[in-house]
Every structure is written in structure tokens, then in C-alpha cells.
Amino acid sequence: MRETVRRHLGKVVAGAAVAAAGTAVLVGVALPGAGAGESGGRQANAAAQEQDAIARNGVVEEAPEEGAKGVGSDPLTDEEIERAEKVSVSAPMRSSARDVEGDRGPQLLSTNLSEPDPANVGAAAQRKAEVVYYDYKKDAVITKTVNLETGKVDDTTTAQNVQPPPSQEELVEGARLLIADPLGKGLKKDFKHATGKALTGPGQLELSGMVFRKETVERVPGKLAECGKHRCLQVVTKVKSGPWIDTRSLVVDLSAGTVGRLG
Numbered sequence: 001m002r003e004t005v006r007r008h009l010g011k012v013v014a015g016a017a018v019a020a021a022g023t024a025v026l027v028g029v030a031l032p033g034a035g036a037g038e039s040g041g042r043q044a045n046a047a048a049q050e051q052d053a054i055a056r057n058g059v060v061e062e063a064p065e066e067g068a069k070g071v072g073s074d075p076l077t078d079e080e081i082e083r084a085e086k087v088s089v090s091a092p093m094r095s096s097a098r099d100v101e102g103d104r105g106p107q108l109l110s111t112n113l114s115e116p117d118p119a120n121v122g123a124a125a126q127r128k129a130e131v132v133y134y135d136y137k138k139d140a141v142i143t144k145t146v147n148l149e150t151g152k153v154d155d156t157t158t159a160q161n162v163q164p165p166p167s168q169e170e171l172v173e174g175a176r177l178l179i180a181d182p183l184g185k186g187l188k189k190d191f192k193h194a195t196g197k198a199l200t201g202p203g204q205l206e207l208s209g210m211v212f213r214k215e216t217v218e219r220v221p222g223k224l225a226e227c228g229k230h231r232c233l234q235v236v237t238k239v240k241s242g243p244w245i246d247t248r249s250l251v252v253d254l255s256a257g258t259v260g261r262l263g
Contacts, residue, residue, distance in 0.1 A: 069127075069148070073113065076129055080148055081111050084129035087151055088144035097135040097142075100173045100231075100254055106133035106142060109167050114145055128154065132164055139229055139255055163211040166233050171209050174235040174252040175202035181259040183250055187237060190245045205245075206238040212251045223253070223260035230255035 068079045076084070089105065097106035114128035127148040134141055141162045145155040166174075178184040179199060191199035199205075212232040214220045224232060231254040237245045249262045 070113075072125070072127075073116070076111065076113050080127075080129060083151065084131050084146040084148065085111055087146050088129075088131040088153060089133075093142070096137065097133070098137040100134075100136060100167075100170050102136070106135045107167065107169065108132075109134055109141075109164050126150075134164075134170075134231060136231065136255060139231065161229055163213070163228065163231065166209055166211060168207070170231070170233060170254060171207040171235055172202045174209065174233045174254060175205055175207055175237065177252050177254075177257060177259055178235060178237075178247065178250060183259045183261055187245055187247055187250075191239060194239050194242050194245070204240065206240055207235060208238075209233050209235040217262055219263075221260050221262070223258060224251050224262075226256070227251065227253060 068077060070077050070080060085108065094105045097104070099105055099107040109132040111129055111131045114130045116125050129146045129148055131144045131146060132141065133144070139160060141159050141164060143157045143159075144153050146152070147154045178187055179201065188199045191197070191204070195204075197204075210233065212224070212227055212234050214224060214227045214232075220227070226232075233252050233254060234250070235247060235252060237247050239245065251260050251262060252258075253260065
């Protein structure tokens with residue numbers, strides 16, 4: 001099982017290399033999220049002053065220690081994310097669902113802070129996390145709302161024919177299928193031309209992508225007719241520290257494990 005990659009919203013770490021008198025200095029700046037009443041201009045000025053001070057002193061400051069629990073609309077902490085994801089998957093769900101590789105358990109797509117209930121604000125508001133999964137066995141999106149105060153699942157919804165943005169694990173699997181499929185011949189040829197090396201796996205590429213929506217094209221090949229019900233992606237590929245390789249005409253059906261071409 002590949003390591004799950006989580007995106008923690010609201011945390012930005014900026015790095016800069018500063019050259020002075022022929023000497024390179026690595027500078028790391030931690031930029032905390034906006035507080036109540038702060039403007040973008042004030043944040044930018046404060047960040048610039050902090051960066052200048054660090055560059056002058058040659059000091060690298062550590063990011064402030066993160067607490068175990070956030071407050072109000074603060075982004076989820078790492079501990080909250082871990083707890084929400086652990087609580088959200090029951091034993092029956094872990095046993096019955098399948099991830100993008102076909103292993104037991106659902107495919108994690110995202111974990112974010114839930115929108116607060118307008119009827120329950122202020123001190124009475126409870127922090128909740130919304131954990132979104134895809135079950136490749138049933139081709140269904142499962143959303144779990146976890147109450148971070150009680151440590152219990154408050155709500156579960158299951159929907160089909162709904163396609164949230166892809167996770168990094170799904171993009172990696174999509175690239176693996178592209179490389180292995182005969183339709184990926186052009187991708188491998190372009191990679192060889194750019195690097196002089198053979199493309200053998202997704203780890204050689206920088207990946208991004210999007211859900212393929214068949215209603216956006218005039219003619220859908222029969223091989224992609226189930227997209228929408230199936231989980232289908234257009235994977236965007238880039239040579240690491242190199243050029244983009246155009247794979248927009250190729251669509252990966254992750255549910256079926258196949259690749260189709262548009263046009």
C-alpha cells in the first residue's frame with residue numbers, strides 16, 4: 001500500500017535560496033494562517049519583514065508547534081486528521097470496500113473541516129471533519145462527517161455518479177496504467193526523447209490531473225462510455241525538472257483498469 005498523501009489546508013511553508021557574496025544561504029519561512037481582522041497586505045508585509053530578518057541573520061526558524069486540537073474555523077491539525085480518518089472507517093467498511101489498487105478498504109480522497117451549522121454557532125459550535133472516500137467495489141463516493149468533540153461519526157452519505165477531484169494515489173495508479181498500456185507508447189517515446197532514459201514507472205513523473213467528464217466532449221469512445229459511473233481521470237504528466245508531456249487525449253478508467261483515447 002502506498003503511503004497516503006494528505007493535504008493540510010491553511011499551512012504554507014515557503015523556502016528561498018539567497019545568494020550573498022558568492023555564498024548560498026537556505027532560508028525557511030513559516031507563514032501562519034490569517035487571524036481575525038488581518039488583511040492580506042498586513043500578512044504580506046509581516047512575512048516580508050520576517051524573511052528579510054532571517055536572510056540578514058542567517059537564521060532558519062522552526063515552524064511553531066502545532067496543537068493537538070484546532071479552534072473554531074482553524075484548519076484541521078495533523079492529529080485531528082489522523083483521528084477523523086481512523087474513526088470514519090468501520091470494520092465492515094474496511095472489509096467490504098476496495099481502493100484504487102484493489103486492496104481492502106476504501107480509497108481516501110480528502111479530509112477537510114466541515115462547514116459549521118449556521119444554527120449552531122459561537123461557543124456551542126462543534127468542530128467536525130468531512131472525510132471523503134471512493135469505494136471501487138461499488139463505484140460510490142462515501143462521505144463521513146466526524147464529530148471531533150465526541151470522536152464519533154455523526155453522518156454518512158453514499159452517492160453514485162458523483163466524481164470528486166482525484167487523490168495523488170489515484171493519479172499514480174492512472175499513470176501506471178498509462179505506461180503499461182499500448183496507448184502510452186507516445187508518452188514513453190516523448191519521455192525517452194526528453195531524458196534519454198526509458199519510462200518505467202510513475203515515480204519518474206510529476207503528476208496532476210482531473211476527473212474526465214464525458215459530457216464535455218462531442219464523441220465518447222465506447223471504451224469510455226461508463227465514465228461518470230466509473231472513476232475516469234485525465235492524467236497530466238511532466239518530466240521531473242523537465243518539460244510537460246501532452247497526454248490530454250488519453251483517459252484512464254480506474255474502475256475498469258483500462259485506457260481510452262479521445263478523438
